Amino acid sequence: DQQVKQNSPSLSVQEGRISILNCDYTNSMFDYFLWYKKYPAEGPTFLISISSIKDKNEDGRFTVFLNKSAKHLSLHIVPSQPGDSAVYFCAATTRYNNNDMRFGAGTRLTVKP
Amino acid sequence: NAGVTQTPKFRVLKTGQSMTLLCAQDMNHEYMYWYRQDPGMGLRLIHYSVGEGTTAKGEVPDGYNVSRLKKQNFLLGLESAAPSQTSVYFCASSWPFGLWTGGLGETEAFFGQGTRLTVV
Numbered sequence: 001d002q003q004v005k006q007n008s009p010s011l012s013v014q015e016g017r018i019s020i021l022n023c024d025y026t027n028s029m030f031d032y033f034l035w036y037k038k039y040p041a042e043g044p045t046f047l048i049s050i051s052s053i054k055d056k057n058e059d060g061r062f063t064v065f066l067n068k069s070a071k072h073l074s075l076h077i078v079p080s081q082p083g084d085s086a087v088y089f090c091a092a093t094t095r096y097n098n099n100d101m102r103f104g105a106g107t108r109l110t111v112k113p
Numbered sequence: 114n115a116g117v118t119q120t121p122k123f124r125v126l127k128t129g130q131s132m133t134l135l136c137a138q139d140m141n142h143e144y145m146y147w148y149r150q151d152p153g154m155g156l157r158l159i160h161y162s163v164g165e166g167t168t169a170k171g172e173v174p175d176g177y178n179v180s181r182l183k184k185q186n187f188l189l190g191l192e193s194a195a196p197s198q199t200s201v202y203f204c205a206s207s208w209p210f211g212l213w214t215g216g217l218g219e220t221e222a223f224f225g226q227g228t229r230l231t232v233v
Contacts, residue, residue, distance in 0.1 A: 002154075002155070004155070006155075009153075034221055036221075036224075041226070041227070042226055042227070043117070043203055043205075043224030043225050043226050043227055044156070044203070044224045045224070046221035046222070046223070049221060089155060089156065091156075099144055099146070099161045099163055099169070100158065100161075100171065100172075101146075101158065101222065102158075102172075103148075103155035103156040103157070104155050105153050105154055105155040106155055
């Protein structure tokens with residue numbers, strides 16, 4: 001029972017353009033969402049997060065949008081750079097039980113020069 | 114600046130053999146986790162610990178045992194390895210939300226570099 005779904009296994013964009021990665025969740029108890037980035041042969045590293053009390057959070061080129069009614073979040077990268085090429089995992093948890101964090105299957109982003 | 118360190122990085126086991134994966138963190142985190150990553154499945158939580166001497170089951174605990182005798186270490190054991198346990202294993206650590214140190218970024222999990230385990 002995958003409670004967090006990333007339906008696009010891969011995404012390819014041109015350098016300088018926008019990358020949009022999508023994530024859907026089914027558990028309405030989730031109230032904290034994170035994006036992790038993973039390079040080959042390395043562990044995931046934290047990128048950006050958002051609490052359910054917000055609908056948008058920005059950090060430089062990265063913006064996460066949350067649509068609670070649709071149980072959907074997205075990560076926007078503008079402008080995309082070749083160094084952004086990696087696998088991106090969406091994760092969700094509850095603030096009062098953050099030892100149970102559920103991950104999506106990941107989306108492999110390729111940014112072409 | 115070690116963060117989370119996993120040992121070993123690679124291992125090949127025969128079916129039925131046992132082994133222990135070691136995770137060490139130097140950030141004084143209360144929470145530690147073991148995940149496995151399989152193609153198309155994302156990361157799935159195996160076991161976790163909310164403090165020294167405590168452990169709990171995650172999403173896929175069968176076939177694994179864990180121990181947290183020291184705050185900085187979290188061990189994952191396979192008593193009798195099976196081919197279905199072929200995977201990449203990640204350890205992670207974090208603060209619980211209750212220990213808020215300011216800023217959303219303070220509550221993320223920090224991951225080790227992974228252990229690629231093959232059971233033949």
